Amino acid sequence: MTKRIGLFGFGVVGQGYYQIAKKQKEKWIPDTIVVKDQKKRRSSDIRFSYDSQDVFDKNPDYILELISNMEEAYEYASEALKRGITVISANKKMLSAHLPELINLQKVFGGKLLYEASVAAGIPVITNLETHFEEDNIISIEGILNGSSNYILSRIFNNGLSFGEALRLAQQKGFAESDPSFDINGSDVASKLNILILHAFGKFVGEKQIATFGIQNLGEDEIALAKSLGLKIKLIAKAEKDYRGISAYIIPTLVEESNPFFGVENEYNAVKINSEHLQDQFYQGKGAGSLPTGAAVYGDLIKARNGFGYNYSKVNFDKPLDEKLLNLGVRVLIKSKSEEIIETNIFSPEFIKCIDGFYFSVGKIKPKNLSKLNELKEVSLLALPDFLTSSDVLKSLEGIKKSEELLFK
Amino acid sequence: MTKRIGLFGFGVVGQGYYQIAKKQKEKWIPDTIVVKDQKKRRSSDIRFSYDSQDVFDKNPDYILELISNMEEAYEYASEALKRGITVISANKKMLSAHLPELINLQKVFGGKLLYEASVAAGIPVITNLETHFEEDNIISIEGILNGSSNYILSRIFNNGLSFGEALRLAQQKGFAESDPSFDINGSDVASKLNILILHAFGKFVGEKQIATFGIQNLGEDEIALAKSLGLKIKLIAKAEKDYRGISAYIIPTLVEESNPFFGVENEYNAVKINSEHLQDQFYQGKGAGSLPTGAAVYGDLIKARNGFGYNYSKVNFDKPLDEKLLNLGVRVLIKSKSEEIIETNIFSPEFIKCIDGFYFSVGKIKPKNLSKLNELKEVSLLALPDFLTSSDVLKSLEGIKKSEELLFK
Ligand SMILES: NC(=O)c1ccc[n+]([C@@H]2O[C@H](COP(=O)([O-])OP(=O)(O)OC[C@H]3O[C@@H](n4cnc5c(N)ncnc54)[C@H](OP(=O)(O)O)[C@@H]3O)[C@@H](O)[C@H]2O)c1
Ligand SMILES: NC(=O)c1ccc[n+]([C@@H]2O[C@H](COP(=O)([O-])OP(=O)(O)OC[C@H]3O[C@@H](n4cnc5c(N)ncnc54)[C@H](OP(=O)(O)O)[C@@H]3O)[C@@H](O)[C@H]2O)c1
Numbered sequence: 001m002t003k004r005i006g007l008f009g010f011g012v013v014g015q016g017y018y019q020i021a022k023k024q025k026e027k028w029i030p031d032t033i034v035v036k037d038q039k040k041r042r043s044s045d046i047r048f049s050y051d052s053q054d055v056f057d058k059n060p061d062y063i064l065e066l067i068s069n070m071e072e073a074y075e076y077a078s079e080a081l082k083r084g085i086t087v088i089s090a091n092k093k094m095l096s097a098h099l100p101e102l103i104n105l106q107k108v109f110g111g112k113l114l115y116e117a118s119v120a121a122g123i124p125v126i127t128n129l130e131t132h133f134e135e136d137n138i139i140s141i142e143g144i145l146n147g148s149s150n151y152i153l154s155r156i157f158n159n160g161l162s163f164g165e166a167l168r169l170a171q172q173k174g175f176a177e178s179d180p181s182f183d184i185n186g187s188d189v190a191s192k193l194n195i196l197i198l199h200a201f202g203k204f205v206g207e208k209q210i211a212t213f214g215i216q217n218l219g220e221d222e223i224a225l226a227k228s229l230g231l232k233i234k235l236i237a238k239a240e241k242d243y244r245g246i247s248a249y250i251i252p253t254l255v256e257e258s259n260p261f262f263g264v265e266n267e268y269n270a271v272k273i274n275s276e277h278l279q280d281q282f283y284q285g286k287g288a289g290s291l292p293t294g295a296a297v298y299g300d301l302i303k304a305r306n307g308f309g310y311n312y313s314k315v316n317f318d319k320p321l322d323e324k325l326l327n328l329g330v331r332v333l334i335k336s337k338s339e340e341i342i343e344t345n346i347f348s349p350e351f352i353k354c355i356d357g358f359y360f361s362v363g364k365i366k367p368k369n370l371s372k373l374n375e376l377k378e379v380s381l382l383a384l385p386d387f388l389t390s391s392d393v394l395k396s397l398e399g400i401k402k403s404e405e406l407l408f409k
Numbered sequence: 410m411t412k413r414i415g416l417f418g419f420g421v422v423g424q425g426y427y428q429i430a431k432k433q434k435e436k437w438i439p440d441t442i443v444v445k446d447q448k449k450r451r452s453s454d455i456r457f458s459y460d461s462q463d464v465f466d467k468n469p470d471y472i473l474e475l476i477s478n479m480e481e482a483y484e485y486a487s488e489a490l491k492r493g494i495t496v497i498s499a500n501k502k503m504l505s506a507h508l509p510e511l512i513n514l515q516k517v518f519g520g521k522l523l524y525e526a527s528v529a530a531g532i533p534v535i536t537n538l539e540t541h542f543e544e545d546n547i548i549s550i551e552g553i554l555n556g557s558s559n560y561i562l563s564r565i566f567n568n569g570l571s572f573g574e575a576l577r578l579a580q581q582k583g584f585a586e587s588d589p590s591f592d593i594n595g596s597d598v599a600s601k602l603n604i605l606i607l608h609a610f611g612k613f614v615g616e617k618q619i620a621t622f623g624i625q626n627l628g629e630d631e632i633a634l635a636k637s638l639g640l641k642i643k644l645i646a647k648a649e650k651d652y653r654g655i656s657a658y659i660i661p662t663l664v665e666e667s668n669p670f671f672g673v674e675n676e677y678n679a680v681k682i683n684s685e686h687l688q689d690q691f692y693q694g695k696g697a698g699s700l701p702t703g704a705a706v707y708g709d710l711i712k713a714r715n716g717f718g719y720n721y722s723k724v725n726f727d728k729p730l731d732e733k734l735l736n737l738g739v740r741v742l743i744k745s746k747s748e749e750i751i752e753t754n755i756f757s758p759e760f761i762k763c764i765d766g767f768y769f770s771v772g773k774i775k776p777k778n779l780s781k782l783n784e785l786k787e788v789s790l791l792a793l794p795d796f797l798t799s800s801d802v803l804k805s806l807e808g809i810k811k812s813e814e815l816l817f818k
Contacts, residue, residue, distance in 0.1 A: 020686055024544055116541075122687045124541040130538075131717070132525075132533040132708050136432055260693065263669060277429055278531045279705030281694035282667065285687065295686030299541050307716050308540070 003305070005030040006055035008076050009067035010048070012174050013090050013117065016294020017064060019045075029299060031058050036067070044131040052076055056083070062301060065089040065297040068177075074098050081105035081113060088300045090117035090293060093182075096191035096207050098197060100321050103312060111311040114300040119192040120145055120269040122292035123285040126310070127303070129199040129273075134313045137276040138200045140240035143340030145192040147267035147288030148175040148236050149215050150203070154265045157221060157232055163218070175267045175288040185214035185374060186250045193237040193248060199240050200273070201325035202314030210325070211249035218252060219378045221335065224400045226254055226382075229392065231380065234261050249367045253383040260284075309324065328366030333393055335380045345369045350390035355401050362390040415464035417485050418476035418627075421583050422499050422526065426473060427455075437710060440467050445476070450699070461485055465492070469484020472709060474498040477586075483507050490522060499526035499702060499707045502591075505616050507599035509605060509730050512721060517683070524711040528601040529554055533696040535719070536712070538608040538682075543722045547609045549649035554601040556697030557584040557592040558624050558644050563674045566634060566641055572627070584697040586677045587656035592770045594623035594783060595644065595659045602646040603659060608684070610650050611723030612732035619734070620658035625788045627661060630744065631768070633809045635642040635663055635791075642791065643670050645654030648734035656735040658776045662792040723728065734744040738773030742802055746791045753780045759784035761801035764810050768769040772797040 007014060007030035014033070021028045032055045035048050042048055049055075052072075055063065056079065063080040065087055067073050073094040077386060080087045082105060095102070095118055101114055104256045117125050129138075148170045155166035170176045179293055182188045190207040208221070215235050226233050231254045232378045239248035248349050254263050260282045264270040269287025280305065286292035315321065329347065335358055336342055342352060347365035362384065373379045384393070410589075416423060416439035423442070430437045441464045444457050445563060451457055458464075461782050465471065465488065469575075470491040474496055476482050482503040489496045492516060498504060504511070504527055516520055525535050531553065553559050557579045564575035576593070579585045591597045599616040607613055624644050640663045648657035664670050669691045675680040678696025683689045695701035724730065738756065744767055745751055751770045758772035771793065782788045793802070 020544075026544075066657075122690065124537055128533055128537070131536060131712055131715075132705075134711050135435075199719055228667045234570060258672065260672060263667065277697050277707075279698075279701055281532065281692070283692050285690035289688075292688055295545055296505060296541075298544060298686075302543050303540055306540075306720065311715065313419045346445065399550070 003061040004058055004066065005062050006058060006060035007033045007064045007066065008052065008073070009065070011066070011068060012290050013293045014064070014066040015298065016290035017066065017297045018294070020291065020294050020298045023248070024043070024298075024341070028298070030064070031060065036069075039192070054086070056080075060085060062304065063087045064093060064297060064301075066297065067091070070094045071089060071098065071142045077102065077113070078105055079110045082109055084109045085112040086114070086304045086401055088304070088353040089113065089115045089295055090297060091115075092118040092188065092195060097192040099195065100204050101291065102383075114304055115195070116308065117293050117296035120271055120285070121147070121287045122296055122374065123269055123271060123283045124299070125196070125271045125283060126199055128283070129196070130310045130313065133200075133278065134311065136278050138237050138241065138273060139276065140238065140274045141196055141271065142236060142238040143193075143196070143271040144234055144261055144264050145189045145237050145270050145287065146183050146235060147269055147286070148177070148180065150264065150269070150287070151175050151267045152184065153215065153233055153235065156157050157227070158265070173267070174290065178203050181216075184213040184216045187214075189235065189237045189250045193239060195249060197239050197246065197248060198312070200239065200314065201246055202312070202316060203246060204321045205246065205248065205323055205325050213251045213370045213374045213381050215252050215378065216327050219335070219380055219399070221400060222266040222333075222380055222382055225393070225396050228396045228400060229254070229388070231256055232262055234264065236383070237260065245326045246323060247328050247367065249330055249370060251330065251332070251370060251381060252381045254385055254388065256385055290306045297336040320408065326366070328369050329366060331362070331384050332365050333382045333384055334361050334363070334365070335359070341373070341376070341379055345373060351394060351399075353394060355397060360397060362393055412437065412470040413467055414471050415467060415469035415506045416442045416475065417464065417482070418474070419444050420477060421699050421703045422706065423475040426483070426701035426704070429703050429707045433707075435706075439473070439477065440469065444491060445478075465489075467683065469494060469596045471713065472496045472567065473706060473710075474500060476500070477502045477776060478796060479506065483652070486511065486522070486665040487514055488771050490509070490520045491518055491519045493520040495523070495713045497706055497713070498522065498524045499706060501527040501597065501600040501604060506604040508604065509613050521713055523713055523719065524604070525709050526702045526705035528604050529680055529694070530556070530696045530698070531705055532678060532680060532692045532696070533552065533708075534605070534680045534692060535608055535738065537656070537692070538605070539719045539722065540686060542609075542687065543683065545687050547650065548603055549647065550609045550680065551645060552596045552602070552605070552680040553643055553670055553673050554646050554696065555592050555644060556678055556695070557586070557694070559673065559678070560584050560676045562624065562642055562644065566636075567595040567674070579725070583699065587797060590625075593625045595621040596623075598644065598646045598659045599654045602648060602659060606648050606655065606657060607721070608719070609648065609723065610655055611721070611725060612654065612655060613730045614657065614732055614734050620779035622660045622790050624661050626786065628744070628789055630806070630809060631742075631789055631791055634742075634802070634805050637805045637809060638663070638797070641671055643673065645670065646794070649759045653802055655732060656737050656776065658779060660739065660741070660779060660790060660792045663794055663797065664796055665796070673740045681807045714740065722798065734776070736775050736777050737814050738775060740771070741774050742791045742793055743770050743772070744768070747789045750782070750785070750788055760779070760803060762806070764806060767771065769806060771802055
């Protein structure tokens, strides 16, 4: 029995889906494809529509929401769910903003919503959380969740490119979002972590609450420091739960060779889950790109056809879904032109040192302060692994500065 | 609605399951637990039975088959499936021997059979193959699939233990099977690879066909060689498919630092899947032990309760399930006391060299010959990564031998 499919969006992801669907035994080719820009040149083999009602008029069984816009995506998805239609979405920004309402619409009208492609594209992390980990108690979930910023870090570390060169390359390859600032300032990661927290811990915290610091201000000093210590910098998102509650933050982090994130390069994403019974698991795969993301969308369609839906098994529906995050300290290296910024943000400092007009300090920062600092131009932050002492950091920094001096003499 | 559960076996896995079930909201405590040895001392809190009919008399909804014996496991599982009961099994030896019959029983009588714990214990590889990869075209699947032999290799490489010491430690920790020779000679891995091949490629090849060489003959020379080249030895199972058919083998393999298997230590297992659309994915997690394996069993129960079953989606049921494996050459380093062994097994040799009474050669071996050599005492084999030239190998071997000479002078 063929099913009717309506598709919104025919960009990187929509075209990836289409290319895959055409090759399958079950050619789930959309009846209608709605796009936005009437002036764009398009393949003449496919008929496009510019009116979203065209999709609904055909009474589709499934809707694929693969557009870049967030408000309209919410409109299409919620309209479909109200009609009891199953929706597949890749739109983390939209999902992260509206999951509580969308969960409610699923319950009331019986349609399903699947969105594996929205977090870590090709990696089946949401499916695994909803099946394999359904009855396990998750302690922490950590990830490299933005393919484009990870690609930039790889090009900087492995090929010596500048930040700007690396960003342009990521855009050329189609890994970056239409507005790349979301990729590099951690905002895209916050959407994804917010979704993961719901599936791992059963609570909706909202991405505004998630302490976020991106890679946009990473300077040569921090890169040289990492290299001189044999470490790499990765943009790590982390959420953990203990008896007090949930904490979560996103911050560029120094990782050592024995950390499985160390080897995650280019557009790959990775997720590490620590739980009471299954203990620790690590998944790595393509986190962006047309085919891996399109395949995750196609996979959701097959799962839905087989009767699969998310149970939101960690959610206790008798209690409020919303939860306030804890604000526990994270140990960081901070660099700033202003000593005041350091003094007002860092507590228990292990040192404060001025080198070449920059203030450096190692100490703890309250996650809440991260997001405020993320908007400043001249502050850079790195989370530190426990084993790294402040004297190691200081020695390396001084070494780097000295060799720079020698270079410029 | 509570479900009736019958449990066979209360060893490492059975107890792990029990410990987890007791803590859950849905306390899926078995009505009946059947074990074998009437003389064993057991906890007085739990009532045991020694008669398998006790399980069936209670009309269970689910049966957990967690025993160490293979023939009786098949009896219990097939009897249950004939009654349309859903069966969860961890018994790779039994499954690998009987999957075609068991698939047929599922079709005829409508009961389901799930067995995530049987391959890579805690890692949801079968579930992912059956859901996320259902419509993707898998090119290769590779893994570290035996926790106990991986643990032994880690102790040898990282702590300088001897083979025997490391094996005893693995047994003490409960990672080794009751007969540890299955762990170290690759036989346990062959059962698992056989199961994976069915889910990845839709064909039943049978473990007897899978070319298998274990770690039991790994000598100091091979370990010193790996170390001097900055590499590690891992017991890797690999299956791949191209237009000609499927090839598969299990062999100790030299891996380089950039290979994700390099960092897989101790009782961890890992699986790497390469496919057309999702491209490459890598999963790592506990591959043995009471809680991770028990959690995988509990997870299967929850999945079955939610309506999940394996679709065997890669299988074409209009064609024979059995398939003959290809016999393509694998590039190895071979070491033997007998030059004849080398000459009759290695083709396209890059060198043959006698050092200290041992013959070493780098060349290709037909997978078929691996299993024959696996039964000999004095032959050792290592698969080589492509980048490693035979002159690198030779130079390292000669270096090792020279420093040994110096040591003994
Ligand atoms: N790219 C990735 O690797 C990736 C990975 C995971 C998730 N995602 C998510 O997947 C979604 C799509 O990303 P993408 O990379 O495919 O974006 P894209 O290449 O920019 O394409 C966006 C598509 O959406 C269409 N569109 C925008 N607003 C629309 C509207 N109101 N109605 C109908 N169509 C509309 C555009 O139409 P026009 O053709 O007329 O411009 C275009 O076809 C986003 O939510 C993104 O965050 C992307
Ligand atoms: N250990 C692991 O980490 C692991 C991981 C993955 C899969 N597995 C698989 O899981 C299965 C169980 O392994 P295990 O490590 O739990 O073994 P185990 O510790 O040796 O325990 C085996 C249990 O099976 C019982 N048993 C044996 N024959 C029986 C029979 N005919 N009828 C009823 N009970 C019988 C034994 O009874 P008694 O108590 O009377 O001796 C014992 O309770 C095996 O197939 C194994 O390959 C194990």
